[in-house]
Amino acid sequence: MSASEAVTDALRELHARFAGVREGRQADYIPELTRSDPDDFGLALVSMDGHSYSAGAADTPFTLQSVSKPFVYALALASLGLDEVSRWVGAEPSGEAFNAISLEPGTGRPANAMVNAGAIVTTALVPDSREQPAFGRILTCLSRFAGRKLDVDEDVHGSEAATGDRNRALAYLIRSTGTLPVDPVAAVDTYFRQCAVRATAVDLAVMAATLAYGGVNPVTGERVVSPEVAAQVLAVMATCGMYDSSGDWLLRVGLPAKSGVSGGLLAAGPARFGLAAYSPLLDASGTSVRGHAALGALSERLGLHLMKNPALPGSTVTLVTTADVLPSAPSGRLARALHERVGVVAAQGALDFTAAERVLYALDESGSEDADPVILDLREVTGADSDALALLHAGLSRLAREGRRAAVVDPGDRLGPPDLVRERTGQDLPRFGSREEAAEQCARAVAGPG
Numbered sequence: 093m094s095a096s097e098a099v100t101d102a103l104r105e106l107h108a109r110f111a112g113v114r115e116g117r118q119a120d121y122i123p124e125l126t127r128s129d130p131d132d133f134g135l136a137l138v139s140m141d142g143h144s145y146s147a148g149a150a151d152t153p154f155t156l157q158s159v160s161k162p163f164v165y166a167l168a169l170a171s172l173g174l175d176e177v178s179r180w181v182g183a184e185p186s187g188e189a190f191n192a193i194s195l196e197p198g199t200g201r202p203a204n205a206m207v208n209a210g211a212i213v214t215t216a217l218v219p220d221s222r223e224q225p226a227f228g229r230i231l232t233c234l235s236r237f238a239g240r241k242l243d244v245d246e247d248v249h250g251s252e253a254a255t256g257d258r259n260r261a262l263a264y265l266i267r268s269t270g271t272l273p274v275d276p277v278a279a280v281d282t283y284f285r286q287c288a289v290r291a292t293a294v295d296l297a298v299m300a301a302t303l304a305y306g307g308v309n310p311v312t313g314e315r316v317v318s319p320e321v322a323a324q325v326l327a328v329m330a331t332c333g334m335y336d337s338s339g340d341w342l343l344r345v346g347l348p349a350k351s352g353v354s355g356g357l358l359a360a361g362p363a364r365f366g367l368a369a370y371s372p373l374l375d376a377s378g379t380s381v382r383g384h385a386a387l388g389a390l391s392e393r394l395g396l397h398l399m400k401n402p403a404l405p406g407s408t409v410t411l412v413t414t415a416d417v418l419p420s421a422p423s424g425r426l427a428r429a430l431h432e433r434v435g436v437v438a439a440q441g442a443l444d445f446t447a448a449e450r451v452l453y454a455l456d457e458s459g460s461e462d463a464d465p466v467i468l469d470l471r472e473v474t475g476a477d478s479d480a481l482a483l484l485h486a487g488l489s490r491l492a493r494e495g496r497r498a499a500v501v502d503p504g505d506r507l508g509p510p511d512l513v514r515e516r517t518g519q520d521l522p523r524f525g526s527r528e529e530a531a532e533q534c535a536r537a538v539a540g541p542g
C-alpha cells in the first residue's frame with residue numbers, strides 16, 4: 093500500500109462505474125477484430141514524471157488502428173516539416189466519418205491526417221529507402237513513443253489486407269487528384285501494417301504522455317519529437333482526432349484525443365497526463381463506448397479540460413516588499429530609512445511568459461520612487477523557458493533605461509549566464525548570493541558615495 097495508490101483507486105472506481113456498460117459493438121469490417129473479448133476494459137494514466145497507474149485490462153494487447161495516425165503524422169512532420177506535409181494533407185475537421193471520401197474540393201487534398209484518406213497520404217510521406225524502409229521507421233517511431241519495442245499482429249494485418257478495398261479505393265481516388273506521391277497499393281499496405289501494430293492501454297497512455305510532455309517520453313526520458321511537432325500533432329488531434337464528434341468531444345471532454353476501431357482510445361492533457369482506455373465495444377463513430385465515458389469522467393474529475401486552466405494567483409511572486417522589513421534589516425534609523433527605499437521581489441517555480449509578466453509587474457509595484465533600486469530574488473525559481481527569459485531581460489533592460497537600478501539574487505544563474513544577461517539587458521546586473529547581501533549593497537548605493 094502507498095499514498096499514490098489513491099490515483100489507482102480513482103481509476104479502479106471509474107473502471108467499476110463503467111465496466112457494466114454493454115452498449116456498442118465490436119468492429120467487424122476487419123473480421124479478425126471480432127476475436128477480441130468484448131468484456132475487456134482497461135484504463136491507464138501516465139504522469140509527466142513517468143509515474144504509471146492502471147486498472148482492469150490495461151496490459152491486454154490490441155492493435156492500434158487509427159490510434160497510430162497521430163504518431164505517424166508526427167513522424168511525417170518531423171521528417172518533412174509542417175509546410176511540406178501541409179501541401180499534401182490539410183488540417184481542417186472534416187465533420188465526416190473516419191472512412192469518408194474527405195477530399196478538399198478543388199485540390200483533392202485529404203481534409204486532415206486523422207481520417208483514413210489523410211492517414212494514407214501521411215504514411216506515404218514517410219521517407220522510404222532500401223536501407224530504411226518506411227514501415228521500419230514507423231515501427232521504430234511508434235516504439236519510441238511507447239517506450240518499448242512494439243510488434244505487428246500479423247493476423248489482424250492479413251485480415252484488413254484481405255478486406256480493405258475501401259481504403260485501396262480511397263488511395264486510388266486520392267492519387268487521381270495528384271495528392272498521393274506513391275503507389276496506392278504499397279501506401280495502403282504500409283498503412284494497414286501501422287494499424288496492426290500491437291500495444292496495451294498502458295502503452296497508449298505513455299504515447300499520449302509523450303505528446304503531452306512536449307515530445308519527450310516521460311518514462312524513458314528520450315526525446316521522440318520536437319516540442320513544435322508535439323504541439324502540431326496535439327492541435328490536429330484536438331480538432332480532428334474524434335472525426336465527426338471532434339467538436340462535441342472538445343466541448344465536453346476538452347482534450348486532444350484519438351480513437352481506434354479495435355477499442356483503443358487515448359487523450360493527452362498537455363503538461364499534465366497521458367490517459368488511455370481499451371474496450372472493444374464501439375459507438376457509431378468508431379469510438380470505444382466505455383473508453384469515451386471513462387476518459388470523459390476522468391477529465392472532469394482531474395480538471396483536465398483544456399479551456400479550464402485557471403492561473404493560480406500568487407503562485408509565482410512570493411514577496412513584494414521593501415528591504416527594511418526583511419529580518420536582516422538594521423535597526424538604526426538612518427540605515428532603516430535607506431533600506432526602506434530598496435524594493436524586494438521574490439519569485440518561485442518554473443517561469444513561463446505568464447509567470448514572467450507577473451514578476452515584471454511586481455517589480456513595478458515594489459519600492460516607492462522610480463529611481464530607487466530593486467532586488468529580484470530568484471533563488472526559488474526552478475527554471476525559465478526562453479520566452480520568460482526574453483521578457484525578463486527586456487523588462488530589466490527597460491528598468492535600467494528608465495534609471496532604476498536592479499540587482500539579482502541568482503546563485504543558480506536562472507536569468508542565464510552573465511554574458512547573455514549583459515548582452516540582453518545592456519548592463520552588468522549586480523548579482524548576489526543572498527538577499528541580505530543584496531539589500532546591504534543596494535542600501536549603500538541609495539546612500540551614495542561617502
Ligand code: DON
Binds near residue numbers: 156
Ligand atoms: O483503416 C481502417 O479502417 C482501420 N485500419 C482503422 C480505422 C479506425 O481505427 C477508425 N477509428 N476509430
